[in-house]
Amino acid sequence: MLLPREQSPWNCGYFLGAIALRALQALPEHRGDLQSLQNRMGALIHREVSSTQVVVAAAWLYLLGAIEMDEDGMVRSCG
Secondary structure, three states: OOOOOOOOHHHOHHHHHHHHHHHHHHOHHHEEOHHHHHHHHHHHHOOOOOHHHHHHHHHHHHHHOOEEEOOOOOEEEOO
16 A cells, blocks of 8 residues: 555555665666665665565656666666
8 A cells, every 4th residue: 555544654666666666776777686676775774675575666756657667687787
């Protein structure tokens, strides 16, 4: 859910997407695999981030056109 009412805001798509974009900006060449993205997201918010949360964030950002997968299978920021 993008804007949960009963859940913590730490789990909403908007928040996870914003953290994922910040994490990508901190990675070399603004690109990385999902594991490095997960690690960087966790470091930014000082919490463990699950692989499901990373996939939700990546899917949301992909639908918005904010990220793409390059020819090496790495997630890359479009902006």
